[in-house]
Amino acid sequence: MIEVTGVHKSFGPLKVLRGVDLTVSPGEVVSVIGGSGSGKSTLLTCINGLEPIDAGLIRVDGTEVHAKSTDLNLLRRKIGIVFQQWNAFPHLTVLENVTLAPRKVLGMARAEAEDIAVRQLTHVGLADKLRVFPSRLSGGQQQRMAIARALAMSPKYMLFDEVTSALDPQLVGEVLDTLHMLASEGMTMICVTHEMRFARDVSNRVAFFKDGLIHEIGSPAQIFDAPIHPETAAFLNTAR
Amino acid sequence: MVSTALTLSDLAFLAKGAGVTLAVTAVSVLFGTLLGVIFGTLRTLLNAWTAAPMTFVLDVLRSVPLLIQLVLANAFQSIAGFGWQPFTVACVVLSLYTASYCSEIVRGGIEAVPAVTRRAARSLGMTWTQDMTQIVFPMALRVSLPSWIGLTLGVMKDSALVLWIGLIELLRSSQILVTRLQEPLFILIVVGAIYFLLSFPIARLGGQLEKRWREND
Amino acid sequence: MFNYTFHWYQAFRALPDMLWGALVTLELALLSMVLGIAFAVLIAVGRNSEYAVLRSAAITWVEVARNTPALFQIYMAHFGLGAFGIHLSPYVSLLAGITFNNAGYLAETFRGALRAIPPTQTRAARSLGMGPVKAFRLIVLPQMFRIAFLPATNQMVWAILMTSLGIVVGMNTDLAGVTQDLNVRTFRTFEFFAMAAIIYYALAKTVSLGARLIAWRLFRY
Secondary structure, eight states, rough: OOEEEEEEEEEEEEEEEEEEEEOOOOOEEEEOOOOOOOSSSHHHHHHTSSOOOOOEEEETTHHHHOOOOHHHHHTTTEEEEEOSSSOOOOOOOOOHHHHHHHHSOOOOOHHHHHHHHHHHHHTTTTTTTTTTTTGGHHHHHHHHHHOOOOHHHSSSSSEEEEEETTTTTHHHHHHHHHHHHHHHHHHHHHEESSSSHHHHHOSEEEEEETEEEEEEEEEEHHHHHHOOOOOHHHHHHHHH | OOOOOOOOHHHHHHHHHHHHHHHHHHOOOOOOOOHHHHHHHHHHHHHHHHHHHHHHHHHHHHHHHOOHHHHHHHHHHHHHTOOHHHHHHHHHHHHHHHHHHHHHHHHHHTTTOOHHHHHHHTTOOOOHHHIIIIIIIIHHHHHHHHHHHHHHHHHHHHHHGGGGGGGOOHHHHHHHHHHHHHHHHHHHHHHHHHHHHHHHHHHHHHHHHHHHOOOOO | OOOOOOOOOHHHOOOOOOOOHHHHHHHHHHHHHHHHHHHHHHHHHHHOOOOHHHHHHHHHHHHHHHHHHHHHHHHHTTTTTGGGGGOHHHHHHHHHHHHHHHHHHHHHHHHHHHHSOHHHHHHHHHHHHHHHHHHHHIIHHHHHHHHOOOOOOOOHHHHHHHHHGGGGGTSSSSHHHHHHHHHHHHOHHHHHHHHHHHHHHHHHHHHHHHHHHHHHHHHOO
């Protein structure tokens, strides 16, 4: 379970998170929607401890993420994250990109890591690209590779940070399909996204984020068809 | 205070040496740049085979130590009976040396101008000459200037080697003083400081130009 | 104009001696590169140090190496250190001078390479559970190596060319030194130095072509 309680975070004078509360139960898919620069992405990087927080509490399976005693490297093994910019490691082949962390972080033998990597890459439709360097892949393929790379660590949770925003329109579909598949397999996911159709179809709950706060959270039907908050309605009108 | 036997007239002697360093540098950079622009432009115009002999010679000038080039040129002019002064030999060798590097900078600058830009210029009805003078050279200049400043500073530093063929430039002047005054460290530090003062401000200027232009791109 | 007979035969007879000299030249250049890389790494660490003294020492090293002649740096090692009672042989002075120069330039090369790698790479590595050291070693360092490789081999060519400055401080075992010795004995300056020029050219070209070949084999991405 991921529990976010009263989290505050500022970059200098800029208050990005102003008391965010959010609980995600195992097997749940939560989409976070909202305008650009509203702090949605920062929330994700705080959850896996890439960013420190100023106040509040984030717990993952009961472990306090920002406690001094927490081994973040250990914790991050169960929280996969995929960024808007796919960040392929350019000096490694697709297969090596995916096997690197299992081998060097989990200490897995090469053969075992490759088994897992091939399975995950097949899963995201890249079985024919194992020996290719990322520079030869399209953006959508690189993004799917990044997803396989995160999945190879067998995480309990996956965080997706606007994973389709930097893609050409015709490549968005293939990545969303991958996310769809993961959701249907029961992966616990938080997806920051601008794809409203996707949020509606896949999520158990949708959160509307604005000015560093979750203004409204509820079922997709409720948020999209009967938003309570006028801000939510206004945002959905412009987003459609 | 450091007590030293270095007098004002010794400092004037060093200044004279620095003057020779600057003179050799100025002459070589001037002629080297002129030649470099010609060679560099030619290399973009000719095909690889036609340009091969020129490319080879320029490559040799960059791959043989400057000191060896100076010795060879000096020996050659005396064999041929030119009767050149060391200053002339130094300027000829350093000019060719500068030209060999400058031609690479010019070629790089011209090749950095995108083909579409040139097509656009020609499609506006510009002639080849107009395209070169109005579009290509101004754009290439921007790309090349920081490297050219670096080259100029490099030539100034490398000009120290002309002391080997008997020219009394800055470093040689210091050596003469060292022999007389027996204060090698102090005099060398003074000379190092002079080189540094000649080079560092221009190097910083070049670095800043490069940074500003990169930000604007 | 040419009332001079070229004596190429003498130069050819000296070829073995000169080739031995070329080996010394290569040895000097290689040593100065290995030491130079080591010092360049120390400079890079020093630049990021929390101690102001170390930071300014690192910056001074880089700026002096880049803004004064290499020959001056060799003079400093040979004559300047004498003030502290340190008298280095020509070989050691030359090695020290070139190493100082290499380290200054290589430090800048490494710094540029480090800056060329986007911080998001480290972020991605950290998010996979790698610690800072592992992320640097497995993700940043290999990419830095690729960016710095060709500039570093250029510095190696420079090092070879710089070894010729040894004759100015009395070096007589490297290629330039051997050539100068032959010259002093026979006064066949042009022939001997022309031969030396060809050998230097061959050395420089071998290194730069070899480097390109290695880079092509090594960096397939």
